[in-house]
Amino acid sequence: MLIEHLQARLDELQAQSLTRFTRVAETGTAPRQVVRGADGEPRELLMFCSNDYLGLAAHPAIADALVEGVRCYGGGSGASPLVSGHSRAHHEVESQLGEWFAPWIPQARAIGFCTGYMANLAVVAALGDAQAEIFSETLNHASLIDGTRLAKAKVGRYAHVDVQGLRQQLAASTARIKLIVTDAVFSMDGDIAPLPALLALAEEFDAWLIVDDAHGFGVLGASGAGSLEHFGLRSERLIVMGTLGKSAGLAGAFVVAHATISRYLLQAARNYIFSTASPPAVEHALLTSFALIRGSEGRARREQLARLQARLQAGIAALLQRHPTLPWRMAESCTPIQPLIIGGNAEVMALAAALEREGLRVPGIRPPTVPKGEARLRITLCATHTEADVDRLVAALEACA
Ligand SMILES: *Cc1c(COP(=O)(O)O)cnc(C)c1O
Numbered sequence: 598m599l600i601e602h603l604q605a606r607l608d609e610l611q612a613q614s615l616t617r618f619t620r621v622a623e624t625g626t627a628p629r630q631v632v633r634g635a636d637g638e639p640r641e642l643l644m645f646c647s648n649d650y651l652g653l654a655a656h657p658a659i660a661d662a663l664v665e666g667v668r669c670y671g672g673g674s675g676a677s678p679l680v681s682g683h684s685r686a687h688h689e690v691e692s693q694l695g696e697w698f699a700p701w702i703p704q705a706r707a708i709g710f711c712t713g714y715m716a717n718l719a720v721v722a723a724l725g726d727a728q729a730e731i732f733s734e735t736l737n738h739a740s741l742i743d744g745t746r747l748a749k750a751k752v753g754r755y756a757h758v759d760v761q762g763l764r765q766q767l768a769a770s771t772a773r774i775k776l777i778v779t780d781a782v783f784s785m786d787g788d789i790a791p792l793p794a795l796l797a798l799a800e801e802f803d804a805w806l807i808v809d810d811a812h813g814f815g816v817l818g819a820s821g822a823g824s825l826e827h828f829g830l831r832s833e834r835l836i837v838m839g840t841l842g843k844s845a846g847l848a849g850a851f852v853v854a855h856a857t858i859s860r861y862l863l864q865a866a867r868n869y870i871f872s873t874a875s876p877p878a879v880e881h882a883l884l885t886s887f888a889l890i891r892g893s894e895g896r897a898r899r900e901q902l903a904r905l906q907a908r909l910q911a912g913i914a915a916l917l918q919r920h921p922t923l924p925w926r927m928a929e930s931c932t933p934i935q936p937l938i939i940g941g942n943a944e945v946m947a948l949a950a951a952l953e954r955e956g957l958r959v960p961g962i963r964p965p966t967v968p969k970g971e972a973r974l975r976i977t978l979c980a981t982h983t984e985a986d987v988d989r990l991v992a993a994l995e996a997c998a
Contacts (some may be wrong), residue, residue: 653846787930815844
């Protein structure tokens with residue numbers, strides 16, 4: 598019965614062109630990666646799909662630091678952080694993050710998690726207790742939404758970047774603790790949340806602002822600290838989550854907040870308490886990643902990203918002008934996430950397949966990840982792409998148009 602039931606669900610997905618599948622990568626994360634095709638044959642593709650925006654995953658200094666970390670600490674951490682899994686490297690990562698974020702969050706203190714998904718569940722569920730009310734942006738990442746499902750708090754949603762709508766909801770709330778929860782950079786659109794306006798509302802209504810900076814950390818701000826630095830915000834009401842598997846090129850995540858909040862998370866976050874700490878070698882290598890992000894190399898890579906973004910936008914704008922009847926449109930984005938909205942599911946998958954025949958991998962993103970009728974190519978850029986890579990993508994799109 599279960600097998601028949603699930604097979605019927607799978608058939609339904611197939612009929613709507615919604616089946617998801619994994620691809621086997623034979624080489625490491627880089628703009629040129631060998632990936633097995635649907636026929637199982639390995640093939641080198643030009644990738645526009647990774648979130649390794651700074652290209653650090655393939656940086657030789659990261660590989661060396663990982664090896665050094667393994668020599669120093671061996672394999673796994675062996676236990677949860679509260680038992681014996683919290684190595685000197687874990688400690689150092691948290692203390693560097695606390696110091697890094699001090700300009701934007703008074704009394705900043707960091708707590709590390711194994712993944713961003715876990716960090717978001719932890720912070721939203723632990724802070725969203727029965728005394729709280731959560732105000733959640735509609736386009737938030739799935740992990741924040743799942744966090745609200747675990748929370749005991751009342752949960753309301755406000756429309757995408759709708760500051761006025763949020764203001765009305767905050768004004769109507771009688772909750773003792775109010776938590777505004779938002780992505781900083783929306784992962785399927787690439788636009789940035791109006792954080793200064795959201796923080797002003799938090800100040801006005803005695804609320805707290807939880808910011809998921811998965812796509813901002815490393816990319817935005819002069820030192821790569823992310824969206825808080827980008828906007829120059831400063832407040833103890835800011836609670837920021839960053840992932841370390843994207844721009845940092847490794848794995849893991851952190852929450853930085855006022856020290857009392859971070860200390861409370863250590864007592865209350867069930868996925869911190871009941872899960873094995875990340876491998877210490879990864880934490881050791883993160884220290885090298887932080888130095889790269891904050892140093893001149895990180896700055897140079899952020900500048901290269903900005904150049905590539907401008908070139909891609911100009912290239913696609915010119916293409917759309919040459920083909921005025923195409924229903925495609927570029928999303929408004931000033932981040933390395935540059936979506937090209939196509940429309941239907943079958944169309945976007947056919948386009949992604951055609952690009953792949955040309956040797957380019959650009960993933961098609963379909964509902965429910967994005968709204969119906971707004972299926973898109975999610976083009977992501979890395980600092981290790983060249984301008985010629987971007988030109989090749991534009992030329993291949995033109996050929997498909
Ligand atoms: C990727 C992502 C996460 C999850 O982070 P992981 O470390 O990959 O688990 C959370 N929020 C957003 C917006 C993301 O894009």
